[in-house]
Amino acid sequence: MATLQLTRLKKRYPNGFVALHGVDLSVAEGELIVIVGPSGCGKSTLLRTLAGLESISDGELTINDRRVNELEPAERDIAMVFQNYALYPHMSVAGNMGYALKNRGIAKDEVRRRVAATAELLGLGELLERRPRQLSGGQRQRVAMGRAIVREPQVFLFDEPLSNLDAKLRVQMRLEIRRLQKRLGVTAVYVTHDQVEAMTLADRLVVMNGGHVEQCGEPMTLYAQPATRFVASFLGSPAMNFLPLTAHQGGVVLPNGIQLALPFTLPEGRAATLGIRPEHLCEAASTTEGAILEVTVEMLEPLGADMLAYTRLPGLDEWLVVRLDGAHAAHEGQRLSLTFSPAHCHVFDAEGRRVAMAEETDAKVRAVQ
Amino acid sequence: MRYQRRGLDVVSHLLLAAGCGLFFLPVWLAFTASTHSMSDLYTHIAPLWIGDVGLANYARLLSEPVNGLNAGVLRLLFNSLVMATGIAVGKIVISVLAAYAIVFFRFPFRRLCFWLIFITLMLPVEVRILPTYEVVANLQMLDSYSGLILPLIASATATFLLRQFYLTIPPELVEAARIDGAGPWRFLKDILLPLSKTNLAALFVIMFIYGWNQYLWPLLITTDADYMTVVVSLKRMLTTGDALVPWQDVTATAILAMGPPVLVILILQRYFVKGLVDAEK
Numbered sequence: 056m057a058t059l060q061l062t063r064l065k066k067r068y069p070n071g072f073v074a075l076h077g078v079d080l081s082v083a084e085g086e087l088i089v090i091v092g093p094s095g096c097g098k099s100t101l102l103r104t105l106a107g108l109e110s111i112s113d114g115e116l117t118i119n120d121r122r123v124n125e126l127e128p129a130e131r132d133i134a135m136v137f138q139n140y141a142l143y144p145h146m147s148v149a150g151n152m153g154y155a156l157k158n159r160g161i162a163k164d165e166v167r168r169r170v171a172a173t174a175e176l177l178g179l180g181e182l183l184e185r186r187p188r189q190l191s192g193g194q195r196q197r198v199a200m201g202r203a204i205v206r207e208p209q210v211f212l213f214d215e216p217l218s219n220l221d222a223k224l225r226v227q228m229r230l231e232i233r234r235l236q237k238r239l240g241v242t243a244v245y246v247t248h249d250q251v252e253a254m255t256l257a258d259r260l261v262v263m264n265g266g267h268v269e270q271c272g273e274p275m276t277l278y279a280q281p282a283t284r285f286v287a288s289f290l291g292s293p294a295m296n297f298l299p300l301t302a303h304q305g306g307v308v309l310p311n312g313i314q315l316a317l318p319f320t321l322p323e324g325r326a327a328t329l330g331i332r333p334e335h336l337c338e339a340a341s342t343t344e345g346a347i348l349e350v351t352v353e354m355l356e357p358l359g360a361d362m363l364a365y366t367r368l369p370g371l372d373e374w375l376v377v378r379l380d381g382a383h384a385a386h387e388g389q390r391l392s393l394t395f396s397p398a399h400c401h402v403f404d405a406e407g408r409r410v411a412m413a414e415e416t417d418a419k420v421r422a423v424q
Numbered sequence: 425m426r427y428q429r430r431g432l433d434v435v436s437h438l439l440l441a442a443g444c445g446l447f448f449l450p451v452w453l454a455f456t457a458s459t460h461s462m463s464d465l466y467t468h469i470a471p472l473w474i475g476d477v478g479l480a481n482y483a484r485l486l487s488e489p490v491n492g493l494n495a496g497v498l499r500l501l502f503n504s505l506v507m508a509t510g511i512a513v514g515k516i517v518i519s520v521l522a523a524y525a526i527v528f529f530r531f532p533f534r535r536l537c538f539w540l541i542f543i544t545l546m547l548p549v550e551v552r553i554l555p556t557y558e559v560v561a562n563l564q565m566l567d568s569y570s571g572l573i574l575p576l577i578a579s580a581t582a583t584f585l586l587r588q589f590y591l592t593i594p595p596e597l598v599e600a601a602r603i604d605g606a607g608p609w610r611f612l613k614d615i616l617l618p619l620s621k622t623n624l625a626a627l628f629v630i631m632f633i634y635g636w637n638q639y640l641w642p643l644l645i646t647t648d649a650d651y652m653t654v655v656v657s658l659k660r661m662l663t664t665g666d667a668l669v670p671w672q673d674v675t676a677t678a679i680l681a682m683g684p685p686v687l688v689i690l691i692l693q694r695y696f697v698k699g700l701v702d703a704e705k
Contacts, residue, residue, distance in 0.1 A: 108599050129605035141596035145618040154614070155604035202604075 057119045057132075057209035057242050058084055059105070065113035066100055066266075074100040076266045077114060085240045087233070089257035091247055091289070097266040099214060102246045106135050106212050118209055129158075134203035135212040139219060140195045142187040142202075148174070149183040152202045173205040176235070193224045200232070204239065211236065211243040217252060229255060250290050254278070262286045284407035287330050293363060293376050295401070296336075298329045307402075311370030315347070319402045319410050327410060328403045333363065333378040335399035339392040348393040350375055352385055366391060451682070458482070458676035465671045477672075485676050490657060495649035497657075497677055504636055504653040505684055507572045511635030512628050514577030519627070520620075523586035524612055528598065538587070545580040549641055557644060567648040576641065582627050589623050590616070625695030633685050654681045 059082035066075040074097045082088050090098045103109040105116065107128035116124055123131045134155075142151050152173060153166040161169075174180050177197045187195055196216065203211055213232070217225045233256055236243050247253055253260055254274045262269045262277065262285070270282040274290075281287035287295045300307040302321035307329065308314045321327055339347065350366035357363075362379040377393060379385060402410040456471045459478030464471070489496050525531075526538045549556070556575045565571030593616070601611045617624070642653045652660075654677065661674050 106599075106603060108602065128599075128603040133603070135600070135603050137596045137600060139594060139596055141594065141600040143597065143600075143615055145615075145621075154601075154606070158605040158610065202600075 058082060059210060059242060060117045061114070063114040064104060064111060064116060066104055066109060067112040074266055075104070078268055080261065080268065080271065082242055082244065085242055087236050087243045087245060087256060087258045088261060089245045089247060089253045090261045090263060091250060091253035092263035094248060096263040098246045098263050102212055102214055102244060105244060106133055107131050132209040133212055134206050134208040135214065136199045136203050136216045138215040140199040142195060142198055144187055147184050147186060148179060148198050151187065151198055152205045155202070155206050169205050173201045176204070177201050192220055193228065196220060196228055200235070204235070209242065211241050213243065213245040215247050218249070232256065250292060254290065262289055281401060282409050284328060284330065284403040287401055287403070291332055293333050295330045295332050296375050298371070298373055299326065300329045301326050309368070309371065311368060313368070317400055317402070318397050318412050321410060326405055330401035330403060331395055331399060333376040336377045336393045336395050338379070339394040347395065350391050350393060352387055352389045352391060355385060355387060357381065364391070454675040454678050458672055458679055460672055462668065462670055462672055466668060481672050481676055485673055490661060490673070493649045493652065493657060493660060495652060497654070497680060499650065500652060500654040500657045501680060501684070503651055504655065506569050507638065507642065507653055508632050508635035510569065510573035511576050512631035514573060515579040515582050515631045516624060516627055518577055519579050519582035519586050522583045523590055524616065527587055527590040541580050541583050544578070549576065553640065553644065560645060566645050567651050569651070571645050572642055572651065576635065576638065579631065582631065585627065586620065586623065589620055593619065622695045625692045629689055629692050632688050636685050
């Protein structure tokens with residue numbers, strides 16, 4: 056168990072490329088932090104600097120208040136699970152798991168005992184003598200986990216460990232990682248580009264973009280109050296809908312002239328973006344006063360429990376995706392009246408930052424014709 | 425490709441058999457010649473079947489010094505074995521280390537080092553034989569095993585082959601080993617060498633045969649029959665002045681000289697074929 060402290064951590068490559076622009080993060084004991092972001096956002100670089108596989112250009116990294124910037128990976132007391140597992144192909148499962156212990160000069164009996172105990176924990180008992188190529192993808196994944204667990208490290212580092220598995224196994228292993236991490240109580244940093252994995256695993260979520268931390272917090276906080284348009288677009292599936300708008304007479308106006316009374320205070324004439332999630336749009340009952348958005352369904356994606364309707368507002372190019380009930384009898388070309396609560400609206404300014412909602416959050420959203 | 429046609433099977437096997445026969449015929453002729461007496465060989469055309477003095481020929485050859493040389497065939501074979509093994513092992517040790525440095529370590533002029541090694545591919549022994557002789561002579565290594573072996577153990581080919589193999593090792597494997605606390609030597613010993621086992625076996629076979637078949641270099645630096653190799657002695661046995669060439673001895677020596685390389689191939693062929701076909705991943 057350990058705490059992890061990153062202070063203005065920077066990574067600059069010799070060719071001048073800056074992968075990390077000063078990352079600040081503190082991780083509490085036993086916490087599972089998930090770092091998520093698109094490819095090239097620096098999340099893997101960050102993990103590799105934590106591991107010691109990349110040098111730190113500037114800033115400080117401490118594990119349990121001990122500065123580890125200059126330490127070799129093996130001296131940092133961390134364990135890493137790689138995307139392609141990186142198992143030693145010529146060693147048996149037991150050999151793979153015990154290699155680090157052997158290198159530390161731990162007695163053979165002790166190594167065997169600890170490997171056996173870990174294998175038991177992961178259900179690998181039968182496979183200890185097999186070679187990695189005789190294992191299935193899920194089993195290899197378990198061995199990679201076992202190799203990390205058996206060392207009893209201060210920190211687990213996971214580098215997209217589930218992305219080589221098929222969808223079903225991924226869900227299963229996701230739960231298992233969560234269960235093991237909680238049971239062992241080891242601090243963990245988990246990197247992924249899969250936002251579902253990120254949401255479900257994280258105690259706290261760090262969204263990265265272009266070498267910066269965009270936002271850090273509990274998954275539901277980030278989902279409900281994304282600090283930037285980037286975070287809003289990255290979390291949630293299907294992604295949040297965005298509509299361009301201009302502030303007008305205390306409300307906002309969409310490019311096609313539809314005016315909405317929204318409780319956001321923007322200077323008159325300022326351009327911004329309205330964000331609303333597909334699951335927060337619902338069909339207005341015919342009796343509802345002032346139905347809000349009249350859209351035309353252009354495409355349907357039945358997912359079983361839900362039905363995604365790709366719709367457009369008249370005169371606008373932007374898609375408006377709506378999550379309908381799976382049994383909804385919508386058909387292409389149909390017109391729908393949609394309504395939404397202002398509490399579910401997000402407004403982002405031209406720089407993509409969240410605009411705070413005005414006090415009167417109970418205000419009704421109404422179309423002003 | 426696999427075709428389900430009986431006719432094709434028969435034809436391919438006939439072709440294979442004919443090919444094998446063609447390549448085996450000279451060896452067979454050498455073997456039969458080694459079992460006849462000298463007078464037989466000079467009065468009859470090349471014999472196709474085994475003669476009656478085979479055992480006697482071989483026994484005499486193995487117990488007495490070779491004509492015109494004061495060293496026996498066993499000594500010559502031993503010299504060849506030392507030289508070929510020394511060259512093969514030396515080449516592998518040097519190439520493993522060179523390729524390891526070039527692929528896994530970052531140091532200044534790394535690329536330059538690689539290209540310098542690579543360029544030496546264009547300089548076989550024959551091209552640099554005079555300066556090499558000069559150096560070896562100055563180091564007092566004429567007529568010695570080290571003189572036979574050392575100038576031949578640098579190998580650009582082996583370095584290049586191993587480099588190509590090392591480049592296929594996923595970087596994560598190297599990183600996993602670093603995290604597991606394996607230093608450079610331990611990584612080489614525990615991970616790289618076991619993984620390149622098949623490549624090393626294939627290289628050993630190729631390099632052993634290369635060393636065994638060396639002719640020009642041993643011919644040049646050995647004057648003492650104690651250090652002469654069997655391949656050089658074969659040529660020496662043919663230059664008999666006015667006397668008749670003892671073909672039964674020459675062919676018998678040639679047959680004996682084939683032994684060690686064949687043995688090496690038989691022992692290592694399991695790895696050898698695997699190493700050439702696919703690296704064990």
